Amino acid sequence: MQVKVARHAGFCFGVERAIDIVKKASEENSNVVTFGPIIHNPQVVSDLESMGVSTIKSLEEVDAGMSVVIRSHGIEKQEALYLEKNAGKVIDAACPFVQKAQKAAEKLSRDCDYIVILGEADHPEVKGIISYIDIDYKVIETVDEAEALEFREKYGLLAQTTQNQDVFTTIESVLKNKCNELIVAKTICSATEHRQSAAIEVASNVEVMIVVGGKNSANTTRLYHLCKEICPKTYHVETEKELSADMFLNVENVGLTAGASTPKYLLEKVREYIYEVAR
Ligand code: SF4
Known part of the structure:
Protein backbone atom coordinates (compact mmCIF):
# COMPACT_ATOMS: atom_id res chain seq x y z
CA MET A 1 0.00 0.00 0.00
CA GLN A 2 1.19 3.50 -0.83
CA VAL A 3 0.51 6.47 1.42
CA LYS A 4 0.71 9.87 -0.22
CA VAL A 5 0.86 12.87 2.12
CA ALA A 6 -0.30 16.25 0.78
CA ARG A 7 2.50 18.77 0.18
CA HIS A 8 0.95 21.28 2.56
CA ALA A 9 -0.52 19.57 5.62
CA GLY A 10 -0.69 20.39 9.30
CA PHE A 11 0.26 23.50 11.25
CA CYS A 12 0.10 26.78 9.36
CA PHE A 13 2.14 29.85 10.21
CA GLY A 14 -0.63 31.42 12.34
CA VAL A 15 -1.20 28.33 14.47
CA GLU A 16 2.50 27.66 14.97
CA ARG A 17 2.95 31.28 16.02
CA ALA A 18 -0.01 31.15 18.45
CA ILE A 19 1.32 28.02 20.15
CA ASP A 20 4.81 29.50 20.44
CA ILE A 21 3.31 32.64 22.00
CA VAL A 22 1.25 30.71 24.56
CA LYS A 23 4.17 28.46 25.51
CA LYS A 24 6.48 31.45 25.95
CA ALA A 25 3.76 33.23 27.98
CA SER A 26 3.43 30.25 30.30
CA GLU A 27 7.19 30.24 30.91
CA GLU A 28 7.31 33.95 31.68
CA ASN A 29 4.03 34.46 33.60
CA SER A 30 1.95 32.72 36.22
CA ASN A 31 -1.76 31.98 35.85
CA VAL A 32 -1.83 32.00 32.04
CA VAL A 33 -5.17 31.20 30.40
CA THR A 34 -6.41 31.34 26.82
CA PHE A 35 -9.68 33.05 25.99
CA GLY A 36 -11.39 30.29 24.03
CA PRO A 37 -9.31 27.37 22.75
CA ILE A 38 -5.97 28.69 21.44
CA ILE A 39 -6.55 26.66 18.25
CA HIS A 40 -9.32 24.29 17.19
CA ASN A 41 -7.60 21.06 18.10
CA PRO A 42 -8.68 19.24 21.29
CA GLN A 43 -5.41 17.28 21.57
CA VAL A 44 -3.28 20.45 21.53
CA VAL A 45 -5.61 22.14 24.03
CA SER A 46 -5.28 19.19 26.43
CA ASP A 47 -1.46 19.19 25.96
CA LEU A 48 -1.47 22.84 27.04
CA GLU A 49 -3.71 22.03 29.99
CA SER A 50 -1.13 19.54 31.21
CA MET A 51 1.40 22.43 31.09
CA GLY A 52 -0.92 24.46 33.36
CA VAL A 53 -2.55 26.63 30.67
CA SER A 54 -6.32 26.38 30.92
CA THR A 55 -9.03 27.73 28.66
CA ILE A 56 -11.65 30.20 29.86
CA LYS A 57 -14.93 30.46 28.00
CA SER A 58 -16.46 33.69 29.25
CA LEU A 59 -15.44 37.18 30.33
CA GLU A 60 -16.95 36.58 33.80
CA GLU A 61 -14.08 34.21 34.48
CA VAL A 62 -11.44 36.92 33.92
CA ASP A 63 -9.67 38.41 36.93
CA ALA A 64 -6.80 40.82 37.50
CA GLY A 65 -4.42 38.02 38.42
CA MET A 66 -4.63 36.40 34.99
CA SER A 67 -2.49 36.71 31.89
CA VAL A 68 -4.99 36.14 29.10
CA VAL A 69 -3.82 34.95 25.69
CA ILE A 70 -6.06 35.84 22.74
CA ARG A 71 -6.59 32.77 20.56
CA SER A 72 -5.44 32.43 16.93
CA HIS A 73 -8.98 33.10 15.57
CA GLY A 74 -9.16 36.44 17.36
CA ILE A 75 -11.94 37.78 19.57
CA GLU A 76 -14.65 40.41 19.37
CA LYS A 77 -13.77 44.10 19.70
CA GLN A 78 -15.84 44.49 22.89
CA GLU A 79 -14.17 41.42 24.40
CA ALA A 80 -10.72 42.85 23.66
CA LEU A 81 -11.69 46.12 25.37
CA TYR A 82 -13.01 44.23 28.39
CA LEU A 83 -9.80 42.21 28.69
CA GLU A 84 -7.65 45.35 28.49
CA LYS A 85 -9.57 46.78 31.46
CA ASN A 86 -9.95 43.67 33.61
CA ALA A 87 -7.15 41.16 32.98
CA GLY A 88 -3.74 41.45 34.60
CA LYS A 89 -2.08 41.16 31.20
CA VAL A 90 -3.32 40.58 27.63
CA ILE A 91 -1.12 38.68 25.17
CA ASP A 92 -2.35 38.73 21.59
CA ALA A 93 -1.81 35.46 19.70
CA ALA A 94 -4.43 36.21 17.01
CA CYS A 95 -3.10 35.31 13.58
CA PRO A 96 -1.96 38.41 11.62
CA CYS A 189 -5.12 33.32 3.72
CA SER A 190 -2.59 31.65 1.46
CA ALA A 191 -2.07 28.75 3.91
CA THR A 192 -5.70 27.78 3.38
CA GLU A 193 -5.42 27.94 -0.40
CA HIS A 194 -2.22 25.86 -0.39
CA ARG A 195 -3.69 23.20 1.94
CA GLN A 196 -6.86 22.93 -0.13
CA SER A 197 -5.18 22.63 -3.53
CA ALA A 198 -2.59 20.13 -2.23
CA ALA A 199 -5.36 18.02 -0.62
CA ILE A 200 -7.42 18.05 -3.83
CA GLU A 201 -4.37 16.99 -5.84
CA VAL A 202 -3.80 13.98 -3.56
CA ALA A 203 -7.50 13.06 -3.23
CA SER A 204 -7.77 12.90 -7.05
CA ASN A 205 -5.29 10.04 -7.19
CA VAL A 206 -6.17 7.75 -4.28
CA GLU A 207 -8.91 5.29 -3.31
CA VAL A 208 -9.10 6.34 0.36
CA MET A 209 -8.35 9.78 1.75
CA ILE A 210 -7.82 10.55 5.45
CA VAL A 211 -8.15 14.11 6.76
CA VAL A 212 -6.70 14.56 10.25
CA GLY A 213 -7.82 17.38 12.54
CA GLY A 214 -10.25 18.71 15.12
CA LYS A 215 -13.93 18.07 14.44
CA ASN A 216 -14.41 21.68 15.63
CA SER A 217 -11.88 23.00 13.11
CA ALA A 218 -13.51 24.86 10.20
CA ASN A 219 -10.51 24.54 7.90
CA THR A 220 -10.16 20.79 8.55
CA THR A 221 -13.88 20.23 7.94
CA ARG A 222 -13.63 22.16 4.69
CA LEU A 223 -10.66 20.05 3.59
CA TYR A 224 -12.76 16.97 4.35
CA HIS A 225 -15.71 18.16 2.23
CA LEU A 226 -13.47 19.18 -0.68
CA CYS A 227 -11.73 15.79 -0.66
CA LYS A 228 -15.00 13.87 -0.29
CA GLU A 229 -16.35 15.46 -3.46
CA ILE A 230 -13.45 13.92 -5.37
CA CYS A 231 -12.77 10.78 -3.34
CA PRO A 232 -16.00 9.33 -1.85
CA LYS A 233 -14.05 7.24 0.67
CA THR A 234 -12.75 10.24 2.60
CA TYR A 235 -12.69 10.08 6.40
CA HIS A 236 -12.23 12.92 8.91
CA VAL A 237 -10.52 11.74 12.10
CA GLU A 238 -8.95 13.48 15.08
CA THR A 239 -6.63 10.58 15.92
CA GLU A 240 -5.67 7.15 14.56
CA LYS A 241 -8.03 5.59 17.13
CA GLU A 242 -10.97 6.42 14.85
CA LEU A 243 -9.53 4.32 12.00
CA SER A 244 -10.15 0.63 11.47
CA ALA A 245 -8.53 -1.99 9.26
CA ASP A 246 -11.65 -2.51 7.11
CA MET A 247 -11.35 1.07 5.81
CA PHE A 248 -8.21 -0.04 3.97
CA LEU A 249 -9.32 -3.49 2.77
CA ASN A 250 -8.03 -4.13 -0.80
CA VAL A 251 -6.83 -0.55 -1.03
CA GLU A 252 -3.59 0.23 -2.89
CA ASN A 253 -3.36 4.02 -2.53
CA VAL A 254 -4.19 6.12 0.50
CA GLY A 255 -3.99 9.89 0.70
CA LEU A 256 -3.33 11.85 3.86
CA THR A 257 -3.69 15.46 4.82
CA ALA A 258 -4.22 17.52 7.97
CA GLY A 259 -5.87 20.81 8.83
CA ALA A 260 -3.90 23.92 9.70
CA SER A 261 -4.48 23.33 13.42
CA THR A 262 -3.29 19.71 13.44
CA PRO A 263 0.12 18.99 14.99
CA LYS A 264 2.52 16.86 12.97
CA TYR A 265 2.67 14.08 15.56
CA LEU A 266 -1.06 13.32 15.08
CA LEU A 267 -0.57 13.04 11.31
CA GLU A 268 2.45 10.78 11.85
CA LYS A 269 0.48 8.50 14.18
CA VAL A 270 -2.19 8.11 11.51
CA ARG A 271 0.47 7.34 8.91
CA GLU A 272 2.04 4.72 11.21
CA TYR A 273 -1.37 3.13 11.80
CA ILE A 274 -2.01 2.83 8.05
CA TYR A 275 1.41 1.22 7.46
CA GLU A 276 0.72 -1.17 10.36
CA VAL A 277 -2.62 -2.19 8.82
CA ALA A 278 -1.00 -2.68 5.40
CA ARG A 279 1.56 -5.19 6.68
S1 SF4 B 1 -5.23 29.22 8.50
FE1 SF4 B 1 -5.91 30.78 10.00
S2 SF4 B 1 -4.33 30.75 11.60
FE2 SF4 B 1 -3.46 29.71 9.82
S3 SF4 B 1 -2.29 31.29 8.73
FE3 SF4 B 1 -4.37 31.19 7.83
S4 SF4 B 1 -5.57 32.71 8.95
FE4 SF4 B 1 -3.72 32.32 10.13
Missing part, protein backbone atom coordinates in the same frame (compact mmCIF):
# COMPACT_ATOMS: atom_id res chain seq x y z
CA PHE A 97 -4.24 37.32 8.72
CA VAL A 98 -7.24 37.32 11.10
CA GLN A 99 -6.23 40.76 12.37
CA LYS A 100 -6.03 41.91 8.74
CA ALA A 101 -9.59 40.63 8.11
CA GLN A 102 -10.84 42.56 11.17
CA LYS A 103 -9.17 45.76 9.92
CA ALA A 104 -10.61 45.19 6.43
CA ALA A 105 -14.11 44.86 7.92
CA GLU A 106 -13.66 48.12 9.79
CA LYS A 107 -12.57 49.89 6.59
CA LEU A 108 -15.40 48.43 4.47
CA SER A 109 -17.76 49.58 7.18
CA ARG A 110 -16.64 53.15 6.50
CA ASP A 111 -16.54 52.85 2.70
CA CYS A 112 -19.67 50.83 1.75
CA ASP A 113 -23.45 50.69 2.23
CA TYR A 114 -23.66 46.99 3.03
CA ILE A 115 -21.14 44.22 3.71
CA VAL A 116 -21.26 40.59 2.62
CA ILE A 117 -19.08 38.11 4.48
CA LEU A 118 -18.42 34.66 3.09
CA GLY A 119 -18.13 32.47 6.17
CA GLU A 120 -19.88 30.59 8.95
CA ALA A 121 -21.95 32.95 11.09
CA ASP A 122 -21.32 30.96 14.27
CA HIS A 123 -17.56 30.72 13.89
CA PRO A 124 -15.57 32.75 16.47
CA GLU A 125 -13.43 34.30 13.73
CA VAL A 126 -16.52 35.54 11.87
CA LYS A 127 -18.04 36.88 15.10
CA GLY A 128 -14.80 38.77 15.65
CA ILE A 129 -14.87 40.21 12.11
CA ILE A 130 -18.53 41.26 12.50
CA SER A 131 -17.72 43.12 15.71
CA TYR A 132 -15.70 45.61 13.63
CA ILE A 133 -18.69 46.36 11.35
CA ASP A 134 -21.17 49.08 12.22
CA ILE A 135 -23.35 49.06 9.09
CA ASP A 136 -25.78 46.40 7.79
CA TYR A 137 -24.19 43.12 6.75
CA LYS A 138 -24.99 39.51 5.88
CA VAL A 139 -22.96 36.35 6.40
CA ILE A 140 -23.42 33.90 3.53
CA GLU A 141 -22.04 30.44 2.80
CA THR A 142 -23.15 29.80 -0.79
CA VAL A 143 -23.31 31.36 -4.25
CA ASP A 144 -27.11 30.91 -4.17
CA GLU A 145 -27.31 33.20 -1.15
CA ALA A 146 -25.32 35.83 -3.07
CA GLU A 147 -27.71 35.46 -6.04
CA ALA A 148 -30.62 36.22 -3.71
CA LEU A 149 -29.19 39.57 -2.53
CA GLU A 150 -30.87 42.76 -3.70
CA PHE A 151 -29.35 45.51 -5.87
CA ARG A 152 -27.49 48.19 -3.88
CA GLU A 153 -25.30 51.20 -4.59
CA LYS A 154 -22.12 49.93 -2.95
CA TYR A 155 -21.37 46.45 -1.64
CA GLY A 156 -18.30 45.45 0.36
CA LEU A 157 -17.15 41.82 0.23
CA LEU A 158 -14.73 39.87 2.41
CA ALA A 159 -14.31 36.30 3.67
CA GLN A 160 -13.43 34.28 6.72
CA THR A 161 -9.73 33.47 6.24
CA THR A 162 -10.32 29.74 5.69
CA GLN A 163 -12.96 29.96 2.95
CA ASN A 164 -12.60 28.46 -0.50
CA GLN A 165 -11.08 30.86 -3.06
CA ASP A 166 -13.16 29.57 -6.02
CA VAL A 167 -16.45 30.12 -4.16
CA PHE A 168 -15.27 33.61 -3.17
CA THR A 169 -14.36 34.48 -6.78
CA THR A 170 -17.77 33.28 -8.01
CA ILE A 171 -19.55 35.34 -5.35
CA GLU A 172 -17.45 38.34 -6.35
CA SER A 173 -18.70 38.08 -9.95
CA VAL A 174 -22.32 37.63 -8.78
CA LEU A 175 -22.11 40.75 -6.61
CA LYS A 176 -20.57 42.82 -9.43
CA ASN A 177 -23.95 42.61 -11.17
CA LYS A 178 -25.84 43.57 -8.04
CA CYS A 179 -24.39 47.01 -7.37
CA ASN A 180 -22.87 50.09 -8.93
CA GLU A 181 -19.66 49.62 -6.98
CA LEU A 182 -18.11 46.60 -5.32
CA ILE A 183 -15.16 46.85 -2.93
CA VAL A 184 -13.45 43.54 -2.32
CA ALA A 185 -11.07 42.81 0.56
CA LYS A 186 -8.88 39.80 -0.08
CA THR A 187 -8.81 38.08 3.30
CA ILE A 188 -8.53 34.37 2.46
Whole structure:
Protein backbone atom coordinates (compact mmCIF):
# COMPACT_ATOMS: atom_id res chain seq x y z
CA MET A 1 0.00 0.00 0.00
CA GLN A 2 1.19 3.50 -0.83
CA VAL A 3 0.51 6.47 1.42
CA LYS A 4 0.71 9.87 -0.22
CA VAL A 5 0.86 12.87 2.12
CA ALA A 6 -0.30 16.25 0.78
CA ARG A 7 2.50 18.77 0.18
CA HIS A 8 0.95 21.28 2.56
CA ALA A 9 -0.52 19.57 5.62
CA GLY A 10 -0.69 20.39 9.30
CA PHE A 11 0.26 23.50 11.25
CA CYS A 12 0.10 26.78 9.36
CA PHE A 13 2.14 29.85 10.21
CA GLY A 14 -0.63 31.42 12.34
CA VAL A 15 -1.20 28.33 14.47
CA GLU A 16 2.50 27.66 14.97
CA ARG A 17 2.95 31.28 16.02
CA ALA A 18 -0.01 31.15 18.45
CA ILE A 19 1.32 28.02 20.15
CA ASP A 20 4.81 29.50 20.44
CA ILE A 21 3.31 32.64 22.00
CA VAL A 22 1.25 30.71 24.56
CA LYS A 23 4.17 28.46 25.51
CA LYS A 24 6.48 31.45 25.95
CA ALA A 25 3.76 33.23 27.98
CA SER A 26 3.43 30.25 30.30
CA GLU A 27 7.19 30.24 30.91
CA GLU A 28 7.31 33.95 31.68
CA ASN A 29 4.03 34.46 33.60
CA SER A 30 1.95 32.72 36.22
CA ASN A 31 -1.76 31.98 35.85
CA VAL A 32 -1.83 32.00 32.04
CA VAL A 33 -5.17 31.20 30.40
CA THR A 34 -6.41 31.34 26.82
CA PHE A 35 -9.68 33.05 25.99
CA GLY A 36 -11.39 30.29 24.03
CA PRO A 37 -9.31 27.37 22.75
CA ILE A 38 -5.97 28.69 21.44
CA ILE A 39 -6.55 26.66 18.25
CA HIS A 40 -9.32 24.29 17.19
CA ASN A 41 -7.60 21.06 18.10
CA PRO A 42 -8.68 19.24 21.29
CA GLN A 43 -5.41 17.28 21.57
CA VAL A 44 -3.28 20.45 21.53
CA VAL A 45 -5.61 22.14 24.03
CA SER A 46 -5.28 19.19 26.43
CA ASP A 47 -1.46 19.19 25.96
CA LEU A 48 -1.47 22.84 27.04
CA GLU A 49 -3.71 22.03 29.99
CA SER A 50 -1.13 19.54 31.21
CA MET A 51 1.40 22.43 31.09
CA GLY A 52 -0.92 24.46 33.36
CA VAL A 53 -2.55 26.63 30.67
CA SER A 54 -6.32 26.38 30.92
CA THR A 55 -9.03 27.73 28.66
CA ILE A 56 -11.65 30.20 29.86
CA LYS A 57 -14.93 30.46 28.00
CA SER A 58 -16.46 33.69 29.25
CA LEU A 59 -15.44 37.18 30.33
CA GLU A 60 -16.95 36.58 33.80
CA GLU A 61 -14.08 34.21 34.48
CA VAL A 62 -11.44 36.92 33.92
CA ASP A 63 -9.67 38.41 36.93
CA ALA A 64 -6.80 40.82 37.50
CA GLY A 65 -4.42 38.02 38.42
CA MET A 66 -4.63 36.40 34.99
CA SER A 67 -2.49 36.71 31.89
CA VAL A 68 -4.99 36.14 29.10
CA VAL A 69 -3.82 34.95 25.69
CA ILE A 70 -6.06 35.84 22.74
CA ARG A 71 -6.59 32.77 20.56
CA SER A 72 -5.44 32.43 16.93
CA HIS A 73 -8.98 33.10 15.57
CA GLY A 74 -9.16 36.44 17.36
CA ILE A 75 -11.94 37.78 19.57
CA GLU A 76 -14.65 40.41 19.37
CA LYS A 77 -13.77 44.10 19.70
CA GLN A 78 -15.84 44.49 22.89
CA GLU A 79 -14.17 41.42 24.40
CA ALA A 80 -10.72 42.85 23.66
CA LEU A 81 -11.69 46.12 25.37
CA TYR A 82 -13.01 44.23 28.39
CA LEU A 83 -9.80 42.21 28.69
CA GLU A 84 -7.65 45.35 28.49
CA LYS A 85 -9.57 46.78 31.46
CA ASN A 86 -9.95 43.67 33.61
CA ALA A 87 -7.15 41.16 32.98
CA GLY A 88 -3.74 41.45 34.60
CA LYS A 89 -2.08 41.16 31.20
CA VAL A 90 -3.32 40.58 27.63
CA ILE A 91 -1.12 38.68 25.17
CA ASP A 92 -2.35 38.73 21.59
CA ALA A 93 -1.81 35.46 19.70
CA ALA A 94 -4.43 36.21 17.01
CA CYS A 95 -3.10 35.31 13.58
CA PRO A 96 -1.96 38.41 11.62
CA PHE A 97 -4.24 37.32 8.72
CA VAL A 98 -7.24 37.32 11.10
CA GLN A 99 -6.23 40.76 12.37
CA LYS A 100 -6.03 41.91 8.74
CA ALA A 101 -9.59 40.63 8.11
CA GLN A 102 -10.84 42.56 11.17
CA LYS A 103 -9.17 45.76 9.92
CA ALA A 104 -10.61 45.19 6.43
CA ALA A 105 -14.11 44.86 7.92
CA GLU A 106 -13.66 48.12 9.79
CA LYS A 107 -12.57 49.89 6.59
CA LEU A 108 -15.40 48.43 4.47
CA SER A 109 -17.76 49.58 7.18
CA ARG A 110 -16.64 53.15 6.50
CA ASP A 111 -16.54 52.85 2.70
CA CYS A 112 -19.67 50.83 1.75
CA ASP A 113 -23.45 50.69 2.23
CA TYR A 114 -23.66 46.99 3.03
CA ILE A 115 -21.14 44.22 3.71
CA VAL A 116 -21.26 40.59 2.62
CA ILE A 117 -19.08 38.11 4.48
CA LEU A 118 -18.42 34.66 3.09
CA GLY A 119 -18.13 32.47 6.17
CA GLU A 120 -19.88 30.59 8.95
CA ALA A 121 -21.95 32.95 11.09
CA ASP A 122 -21.32 30.96 14.27
CA HIS A 123 -17.56 30.72 13.89
CA PRO A 124 -15.57 32.75 16.47
CA GLU A 125 -13.43 34.30 13.73
CA VAL A 126 -16.52 35.54 11.87
CA LYS A 127 -18.04 36.88 15.10
CA GLY A 128 -14.80 38.77 15.65
CA ILE A 129 -14.87 40.21 12.11
CA ILE A 130 -18.53 41.26 12.50
CA SER A 131 -17.72 43.12 15.71
CA TYR A 132 -15.70 45.61 13.63
CA ILE A 133 -18.69 46.36 11.35
CA ASP A 134 -21.17 49.08 12.22
CA ILE A 135 -23.35 49.06 9.09
CA ASP A 136 -25.78 46.40 7.79
CA TYR A 137 -24.19 43.12 6.75
CA LYS A 138 -24.99 39.51 5.88
CA VAL A 139 -22.96 36.35 6.40
CA ILE A 140 -23.42 33.90 3.53
CA GLU A 141 -22.04 30.44 2.80
CA THR A 142 -23.15 29.80 -0.79
CA VAL A 143 -23.31 31.36 -4.25
CA ASP A 144 -27.11 30.91 -4.17
CA GLU A 145 -27.31 33.20 -1.15
CA ALA A 146 -25.32 35.83 -3.07
CA GLU A 147 -27.71 35.46 -6.04
CA ALA A 148 -30.62 36.22 -3.71
CA LEU A 149 -29.19 39.57 -2.53
CA GLU A 150 -30.87 42.76 -3.70
CA PHE A 151 -29.35 45.51 -5.87
CA ARG A 152 -27.49 48.19 -3.88
CA GLU A 153 -25.30 51.20 -4.59
CA LYS A 154 -22.12 49.93 -2.95
CA TYR A 155 -21.37 46.45 -1.64
CA GLY A 156 -18.30 45.45 0.36
CA LEU A 157 -17.15 41.82 0.23
CA LEU A 158 -14.73 39.87 2.41
CA ALA A 159 -14.31 36.30 3.67
CA GLN A 160 -13.43 34.28 6.72
CA THR A 161 -9.73 33.47 6.24
CA THR A 162 -10.32 29.74 5.69
CA GLN A 163 -12.96 29.96 2.95
CA ASN A 164 -12.60 28.46 -0.50
CA GLN A 165 -11.08 30.86 -3.06
CA ASP A 166 -13.16 29.57 -6.02
CA VAL A 167 -16.45 30.12 -4.16
CA PHE A 168 -15.27 33.61 -3.17
CA THR A 169 -14.36 34.48 -6.78
CA THR A 170 -17.77 33.28 -8.01
CA ILE A 171 -19.55 35.34 -5.35
CA GLU A 172 -17.45 38.34 -6.35
CA SER A 173 -18.70 38.08 -9.95
CA VAL A 174 -22.32 37.63 -8.78
CA LEU A 175 -22.11 40.75 -6.61
CA LYS A 176 -20.57 42.82 -9.43
CA ASN A 177 -23.95 42.61 -11.17
CA LYS A 178 -25.84 43.57 -8.04
CA CYS A 179 -24.39 47.01 -7.37
CA ASN A 180 -22.87 50.09 -8.93
CA GLU A 181 -19.66 49.62 -6.98
CA LEU A 182 -18.11 46.60 -5.32
CA ILE A 183 -15.16 46.85 -2.93
CA VAL A 184 -13.45 43.54 -2.32
CA ALA A 185 -11.07 42.81 0.56
CA LYS A 186 -8.88 39.80 -0.08
CA THR A 187 -8.81 38.08 3.30
CA ILE A 188 -8.53 34.37 2.46
CA CYS A 189 -5.12 33.32 3.72
CA SER A 190 -2.59 31.65 1.46
CA ALA A 191 -2.07 28.75 3.91
CA THR A 192 -5.70 27.78 3.38
CA GLU A 193 -5.42 27.94 -0.40
CA HIS A 194 -2.22 25.86 -0.39
CA ARG A 195 -3.69 23.20 1.94
CA GLN A 196 -6.86 22.93 -0.13
CA SER A 197 -5.18 22.63 -3.53
CA ALA A 198 -2.59 20.13 -2.23
CA ALA A 199 -5.36 18.02 -0.62
CA ILE A 200 -7.42 18.05 -3.83
CA GLU A 201 -4.37 16.99 -5.84
CA VAL A 202 -3.80 13.98 -3.56
CA ALA A 203 -7.50 13.06 -3.23
CA SER A 204 -7.77 12.90 -7.05
CA ASN A 205 -5.29 10.04 -7.19
CA VAL A 206 -6.17 7.75 -4.28
CA GLU A 207 -8.91 5.29 -3.31
CA VAL A 208 -9.10 6.34 0.36
CA MET A 209 -8.35 9.78 1.75
CA ILE A 210 -7.82 10.55 5.45
CA VAL A 211 -8.15 14.11 6.76
CA VAL A 212 -6.70 14.56 10.25
CA GLY A 213 -7.82 17.38 12.54
CA GLY A 214 -10.25 18.71 15.12
CA LYS A 215 -13.93 18.07 14.44
CA ASN A 216 -14.41 21.68 15.63
CA SER A 217 -11.88 23.00 13.11
CA ALA A 218 -13.51 24.86 10.20
CA ASN A 219 -10.51 24.54 7.90
CA THR A 220 -10.16 20.79 8.55
CA THR A 221 -13.88 20.23 7.94
CA ARG A 222 -13.63 22.16 4.69
CA LEU A 223 -10.66 20.05 3.59
CA TYR A 224 -12.76 16.97 4.35
CA HIS A 225 -15.71 18.16 2.23
CA LEU A 226 -13.47 19.18 -0.68
CA CYS A 227 -11.73 15.79 -0.66
CA LYS A 228 -15.00 13.87 -0.29
CA GLU A 229 -16.35 15.46 -3.46
CA ILE A 230 -13.45 13.92 -5.37
CA CYS A 231 -12.77 10.78 -3.34
CA PRO A 232 -16.00 9.33 -1.85
CA LYS A 233 -14.05 7.24 0.67
CA THR A 234 -12.75 10.24 2.60
CA TYR A 235 -12.69 10.08 6.40
CA HIS A 236 -12.23 12.92 8.91
CA VAL A 237 -10.52 11.74 12.10
CA GLU A 238 -8.95 13.48 15.08
CA THR A 239 -6.63 10.58 15.92
CA GLU A 240 -5.67 7.15 14.56
CA LYS A 241 -8.03 5.59 17.13
CA GLU A 242 -10.97 6.42 14.85
CA LEU A 243 -9.53 4.32 12.00
CA SER A 244 -10.15 0.63 11.47
CA ALA A 245 -8.53 -1.99 9.26
CA ASP A 246 -11.65 -2.51 7.11
CA MET A 247 -11.35 1.07 5.81
CA PHE A 248 -8.21 -0.04 3.97
CA LEU A 249 -9.32 -3.49 2.77
CA ASN A 250 -8.03 -4.13 -0.80
CA VAL A 251 -6.83 -0.55 -1.03
CA GLU A 252 -3.59 0.23 -2.89
CA ASN A 253 -3.36 4.02 -2.53
CA VAL A 254 -4.19 6.12 0.50
CA GLY A 255 -3.99 9.89 0.70
CA LEU A 256 -3.33 11.85 3.86
CA THR A 257 -3.69 15.46 4.82
CA ALA A 258 -4.22 17.52 7.97
CA GLY A 259 -5.87 20.81 8.83
CA ALA A 260 -3.90 23.92 9.70
CA SER A 261 -4.48 23.33 13.42
CA THR A 262 -3.29 19.71 13.44
CA PRO A 263 0.12 18.99 14.99
CA LYS A 264 2.52 16.86 12.97
CA TYR A 265 2.67 14.08 15.56
CA LEU A 266 -1.06 13.32 15.08
CA LEU A 267 -0.57 13.04 11.31
CA GLU A 268 2.45 10.78 11.85
CA LYS A 269 0.48 8.50 14.18
CA VAL A 270 -2.19 8.11 11.51
CA ARG A 271 0.47 7.34 8.91
CA GLU A 272 2.04 4.72 11.21
CA TYR A 273 -1.37 3.13 11.80
CA ILE A 274 -2.01 2.83 8.05
CA TYR A 275 1.41 1.22 7.46
CA GLU A 276 0.72 -1.17 10.36
CA VAL A 277 -2.62 -2.19 8.82
CA ALA A 278 -1.00 -2.68 5.40
CA ARG A 279 1.56 -5.19 6.68
S1 SF4 B 1 -5.23 29.22 8.50
FE1 SF4 B 1 -4.37 31.19 7.83
S2 SF4 B 1 -5.57 32.71 8.95
FE2 SF4 B 1 -5.91 30.78 10.00
S3 SF4 B 1 -4.33 30.75 11.60
FE3 SF4 B 1 -3.46 29.71 9.82
S4 SF4 B 1 -2.29 31.29 8.73
FE4 SF4 B 1 -3.72 32.32 10.13
